[in-house]
Amino acid sequence: MRIEIPTQIFQMDKNLNQIKTEIYDKCSLEISDFKIEAESKEYNACRFQLNELNILSRNAKITQKKVGQFVTFWKRNENGPIEPFDENDQIDFYTVNVRTENEFGQFVFPKSLLIKKGIISTEKKEGKRAFRVYPNWDIPKSKQAERTQKWQLNYFYQINSSTDLQKVTELYNGK
Template identity: 50%
Template sequence: MAKAPSPSLDNTFKDLAIAIELVYDNIGLALAALKADAESAEYAACTFTLGGKPVLYRSSKITPKKIGQFVTLWKRNSKGITEPFSSSDPFDFIIISARSGSNFGQFIFPKSVLLEKGIVSSATREGKRGIRVYPPWDKPTSRQAEKTQQWQVFYFLEIKEDGTTDLERASELITLLIV
């Protein structure tokens, strides 16, 4: 059974605190320089470094009418207008926590994959301000959602709060992405 979240992480970041305790601490990855993004607090938005790599973090939300979970992925430009994250922004990964009942896990997406999928902006293509993620426990009914889930699940790590998370898989996935 999981212990209470670290006192340094308030309830807004409960899922992140659980992932730190059950995964990152156990595979020797230190989380540092946590900075909350008040404007996207509804999605537990923050930045930090993990194993020395800059990360953007969000928690996804279940929506009432569609399968999958939604998450915003935007910033404000110098004019105060929202825009998608860009390939030039200082992050290597976007980690998105997903939860439904007792199911819990994280998508750990490298910037390069998000750029390839058109989620992060490039010099020639605008990215997206939000996306839908499909954890393995969701069963999408549309072809497009099924295709999206097929590529997303490679980057998904199931986190079991009973302490039985596959730390070897976690280490392999994160090492593959961080190296």
């Protein structure tokens, strides 16, 4: 008996592969149209569809000097320079995978939230090219970081033996 494995699985980094196996498959969320992004390779940047939803995904990085993890969120325009994503880009969710030696989780940010928070550009305001995320295991050291973590944790789930799959489903249903 021969088992066919989609080639996109081999293109995914270990974080996304683990999320697919342990979370998406259990929540009946199917990845299709998977593409590695040429830019931001160091963040394992990719795009895919998840049950018809347009997902932009990155792995965050731990930095030495600050609490939290850093992640890029930009595109290159036709003239060459980088710019923030904007409200007209075909994105439903921006997922940020976070990992330490002992912890693993994912932020699932809806486009509407990123517009509200000034991360995605609108006609009135330029968005951000990068930002910091604060998973539940981080203890922010500033009031601003505490406020940021507070709203971000509403869009976060930890991946472990007791992951709340209902919360995952609700996150992906909440455009």
